[in-house]
Amino acid sequence: MAEFVEIFEVGPRDGLQNEKRQIPTADKIALVDLLSRAGFRRIEVASFVSPKWVPQMADSGEVLAGIARAPGVSYAALTPNMKGYERAREAGADEVAIFGAATEGFSKANINASIEESLERFRPVAEAAKGDGVPVRGYISCVTDCPYDGPVAPEAVARVAAALRDMGCYEISLGDTIGQGVPETVDAMLAAVLEEVPAEKLAGHFHDTGRRALDNIEAALGRGLRVFDAAVGGLGGCPYAPGAAGNVATEAVARRLADLGYDTGLDLSVIDEAAGMARAMRGVAA
Numbered sequence: 001m002a003e004f005v006e007i008f009e010v011g012p013r014d015g016l017q018n019e020k021r022q023i024p025t026a027d028k029i030a031l032v033d034l035l036s037r038a039g040f041r042r043i044e045v046a047s048f049v050s051p052k053w054v055p056q057m058a059d060s061g062e063v064l065a066g067i068a069r070a071p072g073v074s075y076a077a078l079t080p081n082m083k084g085y086e087r088a089r090e091a092g093a094d095e096v097a098i099f100g101a102a103t104e105g106f107s108k109a110n111i112n113a114s115i116e117e118s119l120e121r122f123r124p125v126a127e128a129a130k131g132d133g134v135p136v137r138g139y140i141s142c143v144t145d146c147p148y149d150g151p152v153a154p155e156a157v158a159r160v161a162a163a164l165r166d167m168g169c170y171e172i173s174l175g176d177t178i179g180q181g182v183p184e185t186v187d188a189m190l191a192a193v194l195e196e197v198p199a200e201k202l203a204g205h206f207h208d209t210g211r212r213a214l215d216n217i218e219a220a221l222g223r224g225l226r227v228f229d230a231a232v233g234g235l236g237g238c239p240y241a242p243g244a245a246g247n248v249a250t251e252a253v254a255r256r257l258a259d260l261g262y263d264t265g266l267d268l269s270v271i272d273e274a275a276g277m278a279r280a281m282r283g284v285a286a
């Protein structure tokens, strides 16, 4: 039997957060409802950040309230601080994610905190979630390159990974936020992170700006990673990472994984339909 590799769908969050045009809540709900039929175990649908910083995610509570929850699917949300965590709980997010960075420049630009300050803010979120029985995922941005600080030392990523591990994150997603990583830098970064966190607790999150995301996924597969974040239609970017193009497209990752002999358990016809819907929402020709 083919080995299972999970694609964690992040399109409704990472894909749409960057949109200038306000996307109607009903359209977001329709996208999530379609994705819920594709076979994902986890879909990131919401982000409880400051609406002043990311207006596109201001209706996250309404999105979570409006979707038809499919059994067995975990609907995830970003929570940068306790205020975000409380909003996520109220909205019924099944799991939450704290998100830090490997570089000071990006941490400051994205969440207005140094790396150390951000970890202090995450700690109570992780503790509260533990008490509530809510799984917490961790993200690290800029794992190979930073739009502010340049190339990133693998050890800097490993340090933050160790801190998130110690807070109890069940999985740590390693983000090539600006899509500048190449298999060599991804491999070197993973070698350092694997000293701290085993492959079963890591995920790859590759943006595709440099068109190397699929190659980077292969490099990460070689290091034992079996979870990859992706966004239908290749949507995405990060509002605080200039030049961050779309996440790697879910449909492309699913096809590459199938070619490599892995099973993703996904229905490609539903994913293709969702990719068309997502592109149309952005005003890009389907």
Ligand code: HMG
Pocket: 014, 017, 047, 048, 049, 050, 051, 053, 054, 078, 080, 081, 083, 084, 085, 087, 099, 110, 111, 112, 139, 140, 141, 142, 174, 175, 176, 177, 205, 207, 237, 238, 239, 240
């Ligand atoms: P701050 O201004 O330092 O926060 O922002 P503050 O604590 O000083 O509060 C300022 C105001 O924001 C207050 O309101 C707070 O109540 C409010 P006021 O009194 O002025 O009316 N506030 C909130 N409101 C709603 N929800 C909250 C919240 N927190 C404070 N949770 C903060 C700090 C972290 C809030 C801000 O910087 C922020 O929201 N940043 C989010 C940026 C973001 O969402 N970036 C994109 C996601 S990360 C990403 O895409 C990367 C990833 O995909 C991986 C990768 O690709 O690398 C995950």
Ligand code: MG
Pocket: 014, 175, 177, 205, 207, 237, 238, 247
């Ligand atoms: Mg991202």
